[in-house]
Amino acid sequence: MGKSLKAAVIGTGVISKQHLSFLDSSDHSELVGVCDLSAAAAKYAAETFHAGQAFTDYQAMLAETKPDVVHILTPPNTHQKLVTDCLNAQAHVICEKPITPTYEDFKTLWQLAQEKNLHLIENHNYRFNEAILNIEDMVKDGTLGEVQEVEVRVALGYREAGGRFADRNLPNPVHKLPAGVVHDVITHMAYLLLRFMPEVDRVAAAWSNHGGGDLFKYDDLDAILLNGQQHARLRFTCYTKPECFTLFVRGSRGYAETDLFQPYLRTVIPRAGGEQLSPLINHFVNGWDLMGSSVKNFRNKVMQRTPYEGLHRLLDQTYAAILQNQPMPVSFEDMDKTNRLIETLLAEENRV
């Protein structure tokens, strides 16, 4: 076993399982502490994922375990204070999305991280999913040509009775964020769009609360973004089925699409058969690939591999980069642009 970093986790909610399972199995990390306001939850997480100690006071955990890296997995409205305290305790921070409710808050945290010479990473996990990496490769090697259009579409049943976000008894803290429940996924949507259209010069965003009521601030987003002649669309809805997280990238030579929830990769590009045979070859190749994806998705479902595959890849690269003093897989520029884009989408002057 090579050199490893001491890791600690604050927050043991749903997403913690993905972080903790990585930390439990990685050679790059040693899980020294888990903290939650609930002693029972902290104890359960510590026992299940073999953490050194369970805490209910994160300051005590920072003081006693002196972690190199802290994963902050609590509700977004708590991030500002927790990230600040962890950086002041000389720990690198990996923080769940959205890192802060506003761009200004993010800049404050980034400034502190710079002053402390520490790394601050916002979780951009889907960027590291296999299908997204494949599409990035096709853009880089020119297979798709110049990117002309990008569409990121998310459909989630957040309004469904019994769901976490529809619970009126104990409203989820995400409702208080500037974009309401859309803020739960807007970071993912923004960074994916920016991978393929790095600049945006015009935005028109329609934020709606189609379902009404006072619990949800918004339940729908339809935004058009332009950069010169490049067009992009961000679409979030609670009203279509099945749930999906699709990405379309259309270039001057061809296009690629995937759904991160049921991964497949469909590419319509010039083939070796030339202009006449390419449509036919695309049909057969994509049909074959789709069948392969169906088998793979069934296998992944049985084997409990989830759309969070990119998170383990991101964390692995992050720990390796810290150990080897290499650039982070999610850079300041990535986070800065992402949070700035979210701010732009929410700005009153860009609303329709």
Place this chain on the structure above:
Amino acid sequence: MKLLVTGASGFLGKYVVAEAVRQGYAVKAVVRPATDASSLAWANHPAVELVRLDLRQGRGIAEALSNVDCVIHMAAVKGGDFYDRFAGTVLTTENLLGAMTTAAVKKLVATSTFSVYDYFTPPANRVIDEAFPIESEPEYRDAYAQTKLIQEDMMREWGDTNDATVILIRPGMIYGREALWNACHGADFGSKWLLIGPNALIPVTYVENCAEAIVLSVGSAAAAGEVINVVDDNLPTRRQFTKALVKRTENPPQVIPLPWGMMRGVSSLAWFVNQQLLQGKARLPGLLIPASLDARLKPFRYTNAKAKTTLNWTPRYTLETALDRSVSDQCLLSDMLAKAPANPTLEPVAQG
């Protein structure tokens, strides 16, 4: 004596509140803030005070416990993923116990479950009583069993630490108007009902019988600190139970009997393949996990001797009468309340 009943609007809870009123207790009935109480016949009864709280957060619980002598804790979550169940069962209990310490309430009657027993290791046809072994490998059991095991541990530890009285009631499969076809007598496959192990006894208790036993435990000196299993008299076989249900169901499913040995063989084979070829990583349905299958359907015998002697309880309704009540148009809660004393007294007026 005043009782605080959690989970008061739940399947069992609403009968427990009615039964507590019938036995002469004053009741603070805890329901979640958004609960529609209009169908709860006791909501406006003079002996009942409706308290709107979500136990997943600690706020307001200690205040609700003022002037309370005993808590009957039934709040739990049976749906959702592990984290929903953990929040709804473990965190609620943790918050309740903390508030009970603050409010110096020293008596707790808690509804646990038969699911905490180890059905995998002991041989079939043993008698399940209160000394039956508890599950020691919960990782192979479903989230419900896992969270209820954690909950029991917490309550015992709280009792020991606070020198308080904890009575653990473990009901078998509770049936009633809202839950007739259940996991302990087979498996639902759309229009088909797989009747697994038709000749085995089914550990059922009718909801009104169970509610009576729970409330009786409050006033029973002999029950203090005890674990008490609750099942009805003259337990039916699965075949008999199913036949009685079919007779009372308008469009019953087609019942397909399947010998226990055959189902267990299929389950063992699936488990063997998973362990040997897939390193145990495949997520199998509960019927194909022997520990889960055994917990639902392995043939055992059952006794309610301790409940009858300790609580001076005799199940009021036979299977036939209970099912007739369940499918009738009668308001069962109103029927229970009609037998209540005009005014609650400080002491119970009835003990069985």
